[in-house]
Amino acid sequence: MVWQEMLPPRFRRGVPDIESDDNSAVTEVPVDQEKSFGVRRMEAIAASFTIYDKVALFVAIFLVAYSRNLDGNGRKSFQATAIAEWDSAANTAMLGVVRSCVAAASLPVYAKVSDWFGRSSIFLAIVTFYVIGTIVQATAHNFHTYTGGYILYILGFAGEHVLFQILIGDSTSLRSRLIFAYVPTLPQLINTWVSGTIASRILEVSTWRWGFAMWTIIMPCVALPLFFALYGAEYRSKKKGLLKDIPSTRTIVSTPAYWLDFFWKADIVGLFLLAASWALVLIPLTLGGGTSSKWKTAPVLSPLFVGLCVTFPSFIIWEAKFSRFPLLPWTLLKNRHILASFGIALFSTVSQSVQSTYLYYTLIVSFGKSVEAATRTANVESFCEVIVGVSVGFAVRRFRVLKPFIIFGACLYVVAYGLLFKYRGGHTSADFAGLVGGEVVLGFAGGFSLTPVQVGLQASVGHEKMAVITALFLTATVAGAIWTNTLPARLAANLEAIGTANATTYAKQVYGNPLKFVQANPVGTETRTAVEMAYRSVQRSLCTAGICLSAMLVVFSLMLNWVELDDRQNKEDKEEIAVNDEKMAEADGAGGAPPVLAAKNEKVQSK
Incomplete structure (x- = not known):
């Protein structure tokens, strides 16, 4: 029976470990499909790996990940300062939507391209996007230009993330993969405590522009060891004759037939329709509110209608009827274990973003913290997630099971949002300790559940195209919609209650540049207290949404199959x-x- 697959093997009666029906934890992959050139190339390279090659590979990944992580943590402060300078803080949620849309659309593309052209070639493109995007951000003079650079930067940032996971999957066994999957996030253990200090010092002695610009020099330099590790291993494999039957990247690029094959196998039409659907639906949902109601206007309704009634149905029809290599294989969507894993990935990401999108501003306004303290506190969750995740990785290697850890992590999500609901503002040490405690528990929950679910997916179906399905297509929109539609009105109401002149206009100014407001209104003043209460009220709504979403994680975790890991790569x-x-x-x-x-x-x- 299907429910017995959710139990450990010792408690099953007459149920084989592997079944072939649609409810099985394992999806059969046809063996008569020719593997892509990049996959065959990487298999040949991995076959010639020595222990020293693997050490060099993971050290190189760590160096790039360290720089990427330190840059990402510091950018939170630099970005907040920049958009506040342009009175555009209310558009923070829009950047979150752009991030989700661009990352979700680019991840499957990177996976397809790396399978076709090879890991080394795609890494070169990723670093190029990263550097060019950072240059545009550093030189931007308005929010729109900054957003353009942000898109290019996210293309590079997301590409590095998926490439790291692909390389780890290429070179590790299922039993050990959870440990090595945290190599790209290990830098968070250091950067959580130093990034706030570095960002604060840069803003003191220079400007936010240099905070961005310095990474256009640092990132290419730290990327060189990974280039050498990949190209060096490929060169040795070529010398051994392991690549003689695989066309080179130059041959693939110069042959039109290969490009036509790539067009179909990458499902370019499906990717375009899916990305268009996300953009047309998510961005209007965020921009529809704000300081004035825009839900009845054409700029909001028209994109929503096109996205929901034209592009998304077109995507479904294309995938079901015309795509030769569907982006979303329907056989996977019938599998309960796969669906439950996707549910955990989606709901955990949405619930986390609900409280994290504006956590930085909440710490500064509602808790009265400095830039350095706010930056450090915002990174506590990821710090704890890495510590716990690595520990869980060693436990999984010992016990070779995932489901008990994932269930425990799902329960911790509910506890975490309960704490964040209670401690959402205040200037006492107890108030701040309560919020930090909630972030710590949230990090524990992520360490027990998120990456283990990813490894469980790989153990169930192998190296399938998980990127597009696990994309964060609704992540920041929930937080953006609640925040955008409720905060301006609550700010105006609270300011009117204390007799503030031109309360509506002043509320717009606070909404657009909270950092400037904090500098002009110390803690304890009547106006500051009114604004703090508005922020806390909105945080209440956000945390309530987080509790509801996290409750679903417990249900999804119980639906997972009992996946056991071994020493095979796949x-x-x-x-x-x-x-x-x-x-x-x-x-x-x-x-x-x-x-x-x-x-x-x-x-x-x-x-």
Whole structure:
């Protein structure tokens, strides 16, 4: 029965560990599909890896990840200062939506391109996007120009994240993967405590522009070791003759037939329709509120109508009827374990962003904290997540199961949002300690659940195209919609209650530049107290939404199958061998196996 798959094997009665129906935790992958050139190239490179090659690879990944993480933490302060300078703080939620849309649309593209052109080539493109985007941000003089650079930067930032996970999946076993999956996030253990100080000092002695610009020099330099590690391993594989049957990147780029094949296999049309749907739906939802009601205006309703009634239905029809290689394989969407994993990824991300999108401003306004303290506090969650996640990784390597850890993490989410609901503002040490405690528990919850769910997906279906389905397509919109539609009115109401002249106009100014307001209104003044109460009221709504969303995580975690891990790189290997054995037996009965199938079966068995 299906429910028995959610139990440990010892409690099952007459249920095999692996089933072939749609409810199985394992999705059968056809063995007669030719692998992409980039995948074959990476397999050849990984086959020639020595222990020293792997150490060099992970050290290089750590160096790039450290710089990327330190830059990302500091950008929170630099970005807040920049957009406050332009009186555009209310558009912070828009940047979150842009981040989610761009990342979600680019992740599957990077996965497809790296499978086709190779990991080394895509890393070069990623660093280029990162540097160019940062240059545009550093030289921007208005919010619109900054957003353009932000898009390019996110293309590079998201690309690095997915490439790290691909490289880790290429070179680790399922049993150890959870430990190594945290290598790109280990820098958070250091940067959580130093990034706030660095950002504060840069803003004191220079400007936010230099805070961005210095990374256009640092990032290319720290990327060189990873380039050398990838190209060096590829060169040695070529010398050994392991790449003789695989066309080079130059050959692929210069051959039109390969580009046509890439067009279909990457599902370019599907990617375009999906990205358009996200943009047309999510951005109007965020911009529809604000300091004046815009929900009945054409600039909001028209994109919503086109996104919901034209582009998204077109995407569904294309994927179901016309796409040769669907972006969202329908067989995966029938699998309960896969759906539950997606539910955890989606709801945990949405619930986290509900409280984190404006956490920095809340700390400064409602708690009266400095830039340095606010930056450090905003990073506490990720710090705890890394510590706990690595520890869970070693425990998973020992016990080889995931589900108990994920269930415990889901329960911790509910506890965390309960604390954040209670402690959402105040200037006593107890108030601040309560918020920090909530962030710590939230980090524990993420460490027990998020990355283990990702490893569980890989253990269930192998290296499938998970990026597009686990995209954060609704992440910042929930927070943006609640915040944008409620804060201006509550600010105006509170300011009117204390007799502030031109309360509506003043509320708009506070809403657009809270940092300037804090500097002009010390803690304890009547106006500051009124604004703080408005912020706390909105945080109440955000945390209530977080509690409701986190409750669903417990349900999804109970729906997961009991996935056991082993020392293979891919769980697919066992199923592929079984399928090949069955086809070989049929072929033997008919007079012999086809040469191609026989060769593939021999290759799989040798693994």
